[in-house]
Amino acid sequence: MDRELLLLGLLRRGDMHGYRLNEFIERDMASCVDLKKSTAYFLLDRMLRQGWVAASEEREGGRPPRQVYHITPDGEAEFQRLLRANLATYQPALFPGDIGLGYYDALPPDEARPLLAARRAALTALLDEARAAPPHAGALAWIVQHRVYHLESELGWLNEVIAALDSPTLVNTPPTEN
Amino acid sequence: MDRELLLLGLLRRGDMHGYRLNEFIERDMASCVDLKKSTAYFLLDRMLRQGWVAASEEREGGRPPRQVYHITPDGEAEFQRLLRANLATYQPALFPGDIGLGYYDALPPDEARPLLAARRAALTALLDEARAAPPHAGALAWIVQHRVYHLESELGWLNEVIAALDSPTLVNTPPTEN
DNA sequence: TTTTCCATGTAACTCGTTACATGATTTC
DNA sequence: GAAATCATGTAACGAGTTACATGGAAAA
Numbered sequence: 001m002d003r004e005l006l007l008l009g010l011l012r013r014g015d016m017h018g019y020r021l022n023e024f025i026e027r028d029m030a031s032c033v034d035l036k037k038s039t040a041y042f043l044l045d046r047m048l049r050q051g052w053v054a055a056s057e058e059r060e061g062g063r064p065p066r067q068v069y070h071i072t073p074d075g076e077a078e079f080q081r082l083l084r085a086n087l088a089t090y091q092p093a094l095f096p097g098d099i100g101l102g103y104y105d106a107l108p109p110d111e112a113r114p115l116l117a118a119r120r121a122a123l124t125a126l127l128d129e130a131r132a133a134p135p136h137a138g139a140l141a142w143i144v145q146h147r148v149y150h151l152e153s154e155l156g157w158l159n160e161v162i163a164a165l166d167s168p169t170l171v172n173t174p175p176t177e178n
Numbered sequence: 179m180d181r182e183l184l185l186l187g188l189l190r191r192g193d194m195h196g197y198r199l200n201e202f203i204e205r206d207m208a209s210c211v212d213l214k215k216s217t218a219y220f221l222l223d224r225m226l227r228q229g230w231v232a233a234s235e236e237r238e239g240g241r242p243p244r245q246v247y248h249i250t251p252d253g254e255a256e257f258q259r260l261l262r263a264n265l266a267t268y269q270p271a272l273f274p275g276d277i278g279l280g281y282y283d284a285l286p287p288d289e290a291r292p293l294l295a296a297r298r299a300a301l302t303a304l305l306d307e308a309r310a311a312p313p314h315a316g317a318l319a320w321i322v323q324h325r326v327y328h329l330e331s332e333l334g335w336l337n338e339v340i341a342a343l344d345s346p347t348l349v350n351t352p353p354t355e356n
Numbered sequence: 357t358t359t360t361c362c363a364t365g366t367a368a369c370t371c372g373t374t375a376c377a378t379g380a381t382t383t384c
Numbered sequence: 385g386a387a388a389t390c391a392t393g394t395a396a397c398g399a400g401t402t403a404c405a406t407g408g409a410a411a412a
Contacts (some may be wrong), residue, residue, distance in 0.1 A: 001373095002274035009281045017390050032276060041393060062381060064391040083285060086278030087293035088302040090332075093271035095324060096180035097209060102318040103187045107261060115265035122268040138282040146273060146335060153331035155270075157324060164327030178361060181400095197363050217400060219365060240409055242363040 003035055003043055003088055004052075008071060008079040011053060017066040018044055031130055032143045044069055052078050113166070120158050126173065127151040181213055182219055182230075183264055186249060186257040189231060195244040196222055209308055210321045222247055228257050282343065291344070298336050305329040 010021060021044075044067075047053045052075030053116045055067040071079070097119065104112055130147045188199060199222075200215045222245075225231045231255030233245040249257070275297065282290055308325045 002277050005281070008275050009277070012281075012284065017391080018393095022391095025325065031270075032348055034272060036373060037375085038393075040219070041391095042372090045393085053323070063349065063389095064380070066391060079281075080285070083278055083281055084293060086275060086298040087282070087285075087290060088300075089275070090297045090304065092209075093273065093328070094210070095271065095321075096269055096319040097264060097267070097326070098324050099180050099184045099187070100261055100319045101324075102314075103183070103190075103257075103261055104317040104320070106187070106190065107258070107265075112265060115262055118266040119268045121200075122346055123304070126268065126270055126359095136224075139282045142279045142282070142346075143276040146276055146279075150271070150273070150331065150337050156277060157327050161320060166346075195363080196365095200363095214401060216365075216402085219363095220400090223365085241361095242406095242408070244363060 001082060002032075002086060003011065003039070004047065005038065005079065005082040006033060006035070006054065007047070009044060009084070011069055011071045012076070012079060015068050015070040017058070017068045019066060021069075028134060028136065029138055029143070030036055031126075031133055047075065101161070109165075113162075116158075116162055116177070118169070120155070120162065123155055123158060127155060179207055179259060181211075182225065183257065183260040184211060184213070185218065185221055185225070186230065186253055186260070189249045190254070190257060191248055193246050193248040195236070195246045197244060199247075204350060206312060206314065207321070209304075209311055209325055227255065245306070274332070279339070287343075291340075294336075294343070298333070298340065301329065301333055301336060305333060 010020050025109050040171055048055055053069045054072050055069050057065050058068050058148050059065040130151055136144055196219050200218050203213055226233055231247045232250050233247050236244050236246050237243040308329055311322050
Protein backbone atom coordinates (compact mmCIF):
# COMPACT_ATOMS: atom_id res chain seq x y z
CA MET A 1 0.00 0.00 0.00
CA ASP A 2 2.48 2.60 1.19
CA ARG A 3 5.01 1.51 -1.37
CA GLU A 4 2.58 2.15 -4.17
CA LEU A 5 1.85 5.50 -2.57
CA LEU A 6 5.55 6.27 -2.55
CA LEU A 7 6.04 5.34 -6.19
CA LEU A 8 2.93 7.07 -7.43
CA GLY A 9 3.87 10.18 -5.48
CA LEU A 10 7.31 10.25 -7.03
CA LEU A 11 5.87 9.78 -10.52
CA ARG A 12 3.39 12.56 -9.84
CA ARG A 13 6.29 15.00 -9.62
CA GLY A 14 7.66 13.91 -12.95
CA ASP A 15 8.00 10.96 -15.29
CA MET A 16 10.78 8.56 -14.45
CA HIS A 17 12.10 5.19 -15.43
CA GLY A 18 12.60 2.40 -12.93
CA TYR A 19 16.31 2.80 -12.62
CA ARG A 20 16.02 6.48 -11.69
CA LEU A 21 13.30 5.73 -9.19
CA ASN A 22 15.42 3.12 -7.54
CA GLU A 23 18.39 5.43 -7.55
CA PHE A 24 16.46 8.23 -5.91
CA ILE A 25 14.99 5.96 -3.27
CA GLU A 26 18.36 4.41 -2.49
CA ARG A 27 20.30 7.66 -2.39
CA ASP A 28 17.87 10.08 -0.88
CA MET A 29 15.43 8.00 1.09
CA ALA A 30 17.55 5.07 2.21
CA SER A 31 17.16 5.94 5.86
CA CYS A 32 13.38 6.21 5.72
CA VAL A 33 12.09 3.65 3.28
CA ASP A 34 13.31 0.17 2.59
CA LEU A 35 12.35 -0.76 -0.92
CA LYS A 36 14.45 -3.19 -2.91
CA LYS A 37 15.01 -2.74 -6.60
CA SER A 38 13.28 -5.94 -7.65
CA THR A 39 10.29 -4.97 -5.57
CA ALA A 40 10.13 -1.55 -7.21
CA TYR A 41 10.29 -3.09 -10.70
CA PHE A 42 7.64 -5.60 -9.72
CA LEU A 43 5.33 -2.93 -8.32
CA LEU A 44 5.79 -0.72 -11.38
CA ASP A 45 4.87 -3.63 -13.59
CA ARG A 46 1.81 -4.43 -11.53
CA MET A 47 0.69 -0.81 -11.49
CA LEU A 48 1.11 -0.84 -15.24
CA ARG A 49 -1.21 -3.85 -15.51
CA GLN A 50 -3.65 -2.11 -13.18
CA GLY A 51 -3.60 0.96 -15.35
CA TRP A 52 -2.29 3.27 -12.64
CA VAL A 53 0.74 4.12 -14.72
CA ALA A 54 1.60 3.96 -18.38
CA ALA A 55 5.02 3.39 -19.91
CA SER A 56 6.80 4.51 -23.01
CA GLU A 57 10.08 3.04 -24.16
CA GLU A 58 12.96 5.41 -24.61
CA ARG A 59 16.59 4.96 -25.52
CA GLU A 60 19.56 7.23 -25.24
CA GLY A 61 22.75 6.54 -27.12
CA GLY A 62 24.01 3.03 -26.71
CA ARG A 63 22.25 2.60 -23.37
CA PRO A 64 19.77 -0.17 -22.69
CA PRO A 65 16.23 0.91 -23.54
CA ARG A 66 14.26 2.10 -20.56
CA GLN A 67 10.61 2.17 -19.59
CA VAL A 68 9.61 5.69 -18.68
CA TYR A 69 6.55 5.63 -16.48
CA HIS A 70 3.98 8.33 -16.09
CA ILE A 71 0.95 8.38 -13.88
CA THR A 72 -2.50 7.98 -15.42
CA PRO A 73 -5.80 9.54 -14.26
CA ASP A 74 -6.63 6.22 -12.61
CA GLY A 75 -3.27 6.30 -10.92
CA GLU A 76 -3.86 9.83 -9.69
CA ALA A 77 -7.19 8.76 -8.24
CA GLU A 78 -5.53 5.81 -6.55
CA PHE A 79 -2.80 8.07 -5.25
CA GLN A 80 -5.36 10.34 -3.64
CA ARG A 81 -7.17 7.39 -2.12
CA LEU A 82 -3.96 5.95 -0.69
CA LEU A 83 -2.82 9.35 0.53
CA ARG A 84 -6.06 10.04 2.38
CA ALA A 85 -5.97 6.62 4.01
CA ASN A 86 -2.34 7.07 4.97
CA LEU A 87 -2.75 10.53 6.45
CA ALA A 88 -5.82 9.62 8.44
CA THR A 89 -4.29 6.65 10.26
CA TYR A 90 -1.43 6.03 12.61
CA GLN A 91 0.47 2.79 12.21
CA PRO A 92 2.28 2.08 15.45
CA ALA A 93 5.87 0.94 15.22
CA LEU A 94 7.07 -2.25 16.82
CA PHE A 95 10.41 -2.52 18.58
CA PRO A 96 11.91 -6.00 18.38
CA GLY A 97 14.76 -4.69 20.49
CA ASP A 98 12.39 -4.47 23.41
CA ILE A 99 12.03 -8.22 23.52
CA GLY A 100 15.69 -8.56 24.34
CA LEU A 101 15.43 -5.77 26.86
CA GLY A 102 12.59 -7.65 28.50
CA TYR A 103 14.99 -10.49 29.19
CA TYR A 104 17.85 -8.27 30.23
CA ASP A 105 18.09 -9.94 33.62
CA ALA A 106 18.71 -13.34 32.05
CA LEU A 107 22.32 -12.33 31.52
CA PRO A 108 24.89 -11.46 34.19
CA PRO A 109 25.06 -7.64 34.45
CA ASP A 110 28.72 -7.52 33.49
CA GLU A 111 27.92 -9.17 30.22
CA ALA A 112 24.66 -7.40 29.50
CA ARG A 113 25.95 -3.88 30.07
CA PRO A 114 28.45 -3.78 27.19
CA LEU A 115 25.85 -5.25 24.88
CA LEU A 116 23.49 -2.38 25.59
CA ALA A 117 26.41 -0.02 25.13
CA ALA A 118 26.88 -1.49 21.66
CA ARG A 119 23.22 -0.88 20.98
CA ARG A 120 23.62 2.72 21.99
CA ALA A 121 26.64 3.07 19.73
CA ALA A 122 24.64 1.73 16.80
CA LEU A 123 21.82 4.12 17.58
CA THR A 124 24.20 7.07 17.81
CA ALA A 125 25.68 6.15 14.45
CA LEU A 126 22.23 6.10 12.87
CA LEU A 127 21.45 9.46 14.41
CA ASP A 128 24.62 11.00 12.99
CA GLU A 129 23.73 9.53 9.63
CA ALA A 130 20.23 10.93 9.78
CA ARG A 131 21.51 14.37 10.74
CA ALA A 132 23.89 14.33 7.78
CA ALA A 133 21.20 13.25 5.31
CA PRO A 134 20.76 15.44 2.24
CA PRO A 135 17.90 17.92 2.53
CA HIS A 136 14.68 17.31 0.65
CA ALA A 137 12.39 19.59 -1.24
CA GLY A 138 8.97 20.49 0.11
CA ALA A 139 7.01 18.21 2.37
CA LEU A 140 9.38 15.29 1.80
CA ALA A 141 11.74 17.04 4.20
CA TRP A 142 9.39 16.09 7.02
CA ILE A 143 10.51 12.51 6.63
CA VAL A 144 14.10 13.35 7.46
CA GLN A 145 13.05 15.64 10.29
CA HIS A 146 10.96 12.90 11.81
CA ARG A 147 13.78 10.41 11.64
CA VAL A 148 16.10 12.72 13.52
CA TYR A 149 13.42 13.59 16.07
CA HIS A 150 12.60 9.95 16.63
CA LEU A 151 16.19 8.75 16.92
CA GLU A 152 16.89 11.51 19.44
CA SER A 153 13.92 10.33 21.45
CA GLU A 154 15.16 6.77 21.22
CA LEU A 155 18.60 7.79 22.44
CA GLY A 156 17.06 9.63 25.36
CA TRP A 157 15.08 6.57 26.29
CA LEU A 158 18.00 4.21 25.97
CA ASN A 159 20.14 6.45 28.14
CA GLU A 160 17.47 6.42 30.80
CA VAL A 161 17.31 2.65 30.66
CA ILE A 162 21.06 2.24 30.87
CA ALA A 163 21.29 4.68 33.76
CA ALA A 164 18.56 2.85 35.63
CA LEU A 165 20.18 -0.52 35.04
CA ASP A 166 23.57 0.80 36.10
CA SER A 167 22.25 2.36 39.27
CA PRO A 168 23.18 0.06 42.15
CA THR A 169 20.33 1.22 44.39
CA LEU A 170 17.59 -0.21 42.24
CA VAL A 171 17.75 -3.92 41.68
CA ASN A 172 17.49 -3.68 37.89
CA THR A 173 13.82 -2.94 38.09
CA PRO A 174 12.14 -0.42 35.86
CA PRO A 175 10.09 2.28 37.55
CA THR A 176 6.73 0.99 38.66
CA GLU A 177 3.64 2.63 37.30
CA ASN A 178 1.65 2.97 40.51
CA MET B 179 14.54 -14.41 15.18
CA ASP B 180 13.00 -12.13 17.75
CA ARG B 181 9.86 -14.20 17.86
CA GLU B 182 11.83 -17.25 18.78
CA LEU B 183 13.59 -15.16 21.41
CA LEU B 184 10.22 -14.12 22.80
CA LEU B 185 8.89 -17.67 22.99
CA LEU B 186 12.07 -19.15 24.42
CA GLY B 187 12.22 -16.38 27.00
CA LEU B 188 8.67 -17.05 28.10
CA LEU B 189 9.32 -20.78 28.34
CA ARG B 190 12.44 -20.08 30.36
CA ARG B 191 10.27 -18.65 33.11
CA GLY B 192 8.13 -21.76 33.22
CA ASP B 193 6.72 -24.56 31.11
CA MET B 194 3.66 -23.67 29.11
CA HIS B 195 1.45 -25.07 26.41
CA GLY B 196 0.77 -23.24 23.20
CA TYR B 197 -2.64 -22.01 24.16
CA ARG B 198 -1.37 -20.36 27.35
CA LEU B 199 1.51 -18.77 25.48
CA ASN B 200 -0.85 -17.32 22.93
CA GLU B 201 -3.16 -16.14 25.67
CA PHE B 202 -0.36 -14.38 27.52
CA ILE B 203 0.97 -12.72 24.40
CA GLU B 204 -2.46 -11.58 23.32
CA ARG B 205 -3.56 -10.31 26.71
CA ASP B 206 -0.39 -8.88 28.17
CA MET B 207 1.79 -8.02 25.23
CA ALA B 208 -0.72 -7.17 22.53
CA SER B 209 0.48 -3.60 22.29
CA CYS B 210 4.15 -4.51 21.89
CA VAL B 211 4.36 -7.72 19.93
CA ASP B 212 2.27 -8.87 17.04
CA LEU B 213 2.38 -12.63 16.93
CA LYS B 214 -0.55 -14.58 15.55
CA LYS B 215 -1.64 -17.86 17.07
CA SER B 216 -0.89 -19.95 14.00
CA THR B 217 2.56 -18.44 13.85
CA ALA B 218 3.21 -19.28 17.48
CA TYR B 219 2.10 -22.87 16.97
CA PHE B 220 4.24 -23.12 13.87
CA LEU B 221 7.30 -21.73 15.62
CA LEU B 222 6.83 -24.01 18.62
CA ASP B 223 6.66 -26.98 16.30
CA ARG B 224 9.76 -25.90 14.45
CA MET B 225 11.68 -25.29 17.65
CA LEU B 226 10.61 -28.77 18.71
CA ARG B 227 12.09 -30.23 15.52
CA GLN B 228 15.24 -28.18 16.10
CA GLY B 229 15.54 -29.53 19.61
CA TRP B 230 15.28 -26.14 21.30
CA VAL B 231 12.21 -27.22 23.20
CA ALA B 232 10.69 -30.53 24.19
CA ALA B 233 7.03 -31.32 24.67
CA SER B 234 5.04 -33.62 26.88
CA GLU B 235 1.37 -34.29 26.38
CA GLU B 236 -0.91 -33.52 29.28
CA ARG B 237 -4.64 -33.67 29.74
CA GLU B 238 -6.91 -32.23 32.36
CA GLY B 239 -10.46 -33.46 32.82
CA GLY B 240 -12.38 -33.64 29.61
CA ARG B 241 -10.25 -30.94 27.98
CA PRO B 242 -8.39 -31.46 24.74
CA PRO B 243 -4.90 -32.80 25.33
CA ARG B 244 -2.21 -30.15 25.28
CA GLN B 245 1.45 -30.03 24.42
CA VAL B 246 3.38 -28.62 27.33
CA TYR B 247 6.68 -27.23 26.13
CA HIS B 248 9.82 -26.82 28.14
CA ILE B 249 13.13 -25.41 27.05
CA THR B 250 16.08 -27.74 26.47
CA PRO B 251 19.79 -27.04 27.06
CA ASP B 252 20.13 -26.43 23.31
CA GLY B 253 17.21 -24.04 23.54
CA GLU B 254 18.80 -22.21 26.43
CA ALA B 255 22.01 -21.83 24.44
CA GLU B 256 20.05 -20.53 21.48
CA PHE B 257 18.16 -18.16 23.75
CA GLN B 258 21.41 -16.69 25.03
CA ARG B 259 22.74 -16.35 21.50
CA LEU B 260 19.59 -14.60 20.30
CA LEU B 261 19.49 -12.40 23.39
CA ARG B 262 23.08 -11.23 22.98
CA ALA B 263 22.49 -10.46 19.31
CA ASN B 264 19.29 -8.62 20.10
CA LEU B 265 20.73 -6.52 22.93
CA ALA B 266 23.82 -5.54 20.96
CA THR B 267 21.99 -4.17 17.94
CA TYR B 268 19.53 -1.42 17.22
CA GLN B 269 16.88 -2.11 14.61
CA PRO B 270 15.56 1.21 13.38
CA ALA B 271 11.83 1.54 13.00
CA LEU B 272 10.22 2.61 9.74
CA PHE B 273 7.27 4.97 9.61
CA PRO B 274 5.01 4.33 6.64
CA GLY B 275 2.95 7.27 7.79
CA ASP B 276 5.79 9.55 6.79
CA ILE B 277 5.30 8.72 3.15
CA GLY B 278 1.86 10.25 3.25
CA LEU B 279 3.19 13.21 5.17
CA GLY B 280 5.76 13.69 2.44
CA TYR B 281 2.95 14.24 -0.03
CA TYR B 282 0.89 16.38 2.31
CA ASP B 283 0.88 19.25 -0.14
CA ALA B 284 -0.76 17.13 -2.83
CA LEU B 285 -4.09 17.71 -1.12
CA PRO B 286 -5.88 21.02 -0.55
CA PRO B 287 -5.12 22.15 3.02
CA ASP B 288 -8.77 22.12 4.04
CA GLU B 289 -8.94 18.46 3.22
CA ALA B 290 -5.55 17.45 4.52
CA ARG B 291 -5.87 19.09 7.92
CA PRO B 292 -8.75 16.97 9.24
CA LEU B 293 -7.01 13.85 8.00
CA LEU B 294 -3.97 14.62 10.12
CA ALA B 295 -6.31 15.41 13.00
CA ALA B 296 -7.71 11.90 12.62
CA ARG B 297 -4.18 10.55 12.75
CA ARG B 298 -3.56 12.41 15.96
CA ALA B 299 -6.77 11.05 17.43
CA ALA B 300 -5.68 7.51 16.60
CA LEU B 301 -2.29 8.16 18.17
CA THR B 302 -3.86 9.59 21.32
CA ALA B 303 -6.07 6.54 21.62
CA LEU B 304 -3.05 4.25 21.39
CA LEU B 305 -1.28 6.29 24.01
CA ASP B 306 -4.21 6.03 26.42
CA GLU B 307 -4.28 2.32 25.79
CA ALA B 308 -0.57 1.98 26.45
CA ARG B 309 -0.84 3.97 29.68
CA ALA B 310 -3.64 1.71 30.87
CA ALA B 311 -1.77 -1.49 30.04
CA PRO B 312 -1.39 -4.00 32.87
CA PRO B 313 1.98 -3.82 34.64
CA HIS B 314 4.58 -6.48 34.01
CA ALA B 315 6.97 -8.27 36.28
CA GLY B 316 10.68 -7.56 36.13
CA ALA B 317 12.44 -6.38 33.03
CA LEU B 318 9.40 -7.06 30.83
CA ALA B 319 7.97 -3.83 32.26
CA TRP B 320 10.49 -1.93 30.16
CA ILE B 321 8.53 -2.87 27.09
CA VAL B 322 5.44 -1.06 28.28
CA GLN B 323 7.47 1.90 29.50
CA HIS B 324 9.10 2.22 26.12
CA ARG B 325 5.81 2.13 24.30
CA VAL B 326 4.44 4.98 26.40
CA TYR B 327 7.65 6.98 26.05
CA HIS B 328 7.71 6.48 22.31
CA LEU B 329 4.04 7.32 21.73
CA GLU B 330 4.44 10.49 23.79
CA SER B 331 7.37 11.44 21.59
CA GLU B 332 5.31 10.70 18.51
CA LEU B 333 2.49 12.85 19.74
CA GLY B 334 4.88 15.69 20.43
CA TRP B 335 6.25 15.41 16.93
CA LEU B 336 2.86 15.25 15.30
CA ASN B 337 1.70 18.30 17.22
CA GLU B 338 4.72 20.20 15.99
CA VAL B 339 3.99 19.17 12.42
CA ILE B 340 0.34 20.13 12.64
CA ALA B 341 1.20 23.46 14.22
CA ALA B 342 3.73 24.19 11.49
CA LEU B 343 1.30 23.23 8.74
CA ASP B 344 -1.47 25.32 10.29
CA SER B 345 0.70 28.37 10.66
CA PRO B 346 -0.20 30.76 7.86
CA THR B 347 3.20 32.48 7.87
CA LEU B 348 5.10 29.48 6.60
CA VAL B 349 3.98 28.13 3.28
CA ASN B 350 3.62 24.56 4.47
CA THR B 351 7.35 24.12 4.49
CA PRO B 352 9.15 22.21 7.20
CA PRO B 353 12.02 23.94 8.96
CA THR B 354 15.17 23.90 6.88
CA GLU B 355 18.22 22.23 8.29
CA ASN B 356 20.79 24.90 7.56
C1' DT C 357 -29.54 -24.64 22.29
C1' DT C 358 -26.54 -21.70 20.63
C1' DT C 359 -22.44 -19.69 21.86
C1' DT C 360 -18.02 -19.52 23.93
C1' DC C 361 -13.91 -21.71 25.69
C1' DC C 362 -10.30 -25.02 25.25
C1' DA C 363 -6.55 -26.64 22.21
C1' DT C 364 -4.21 -27.56 18.02
C1' DG C 365 -3.24 -27.34 13.74
C1' DT C 366 -3.30 -27.16 8.03
C1' DA C 367 -3.53 -25.01 3.37
C1' DA C 368 -3.47 -21.31 0.61
C1' DC C 369 -2.00 -17.01 0.06
C1' DT C 370 0.46 -12.35 0.21
C1' DC C 371 4.27 -9.75 0.56
C1' DG C 372 8.83 -9.02 0.04
C1' DT C 373 13.78 -10.55 -0.30
C1' DT C 374 17.79 -13.00 -2.35
C1' DA C 375 20.19 -14.52 -5.78
C1' DC C 376 20.74 -14.70 -10.31
C1' DA C 377 20.68 -13.53 -15.58
C1' DT C 378 21.46 -10.41 -19.36
C1' DG C 379 24.22 -7.41 -22.24
C1' DA C 380 26.02 -3.17 -23.92
C1' DT C 381 28.96 0.76 -22.41
C1' DT C 382 31.92 3.58 -19.98
C1' DT C 383 35.65 3.99 -16.66
C1' DC C 384 39.98 2.43 -14.36
C1' DG D 385 41.37 -6.31 -19.62
C1' DA D 386 38.65 -5.88 -15.41
C1' DA D 387 35.28 -3.57 -13.14
C1' DA D 388 31.56 -0.53 -12.57
C1' DT D 389 27.37 1.69 -14.60
C1' DC D 390 23.09 1.46 -17.02
C1' DA D 391 18.67 -0.98 -17.18
C1' DT D 392 15.40 -4.62 -16.49
C1' DG D 393 13.78 -8.38 -14.97
C1' DT D 394 12.88 -13.74 -13.29
C1' DA D 395 12.73 -17.71 -10.17
C1' DA D 396 13.01 -19.51 -5.84
C1' DC D 397 12.43 -18.88 -1.38
C1' DG D 398 10.99 -17.28 3.39
C1' DA D 399 8.27 -15.20 6.78
C1' DG D 400 3.97 -14.36 8.25
C1' DT D 401 -1.20 -13.92 7.77
C1' DT D 402 -5.91 -15.48 6.74
C1' DA D 403 -9.21 -18.51 6.66
C1' DC D 404 -10.59 -22.71 7.80
C1' DA D 405 -11.16 -27.47 10.29
C1' DT D 406 -11.86 -30.16 14.39
C1' DG D 407 -14.37 -31.61 18.47
C1' DG D 408 -15.53 -32.03 23.26
C1' DA D 409 -16.97 -29.26 27.42
C1' DA D 410 -18.89 -25.55 29.81
C1' DA D 411 -21.72 -21.49 30.06
C1' DA D 412 -25.56 -18.44 28.47
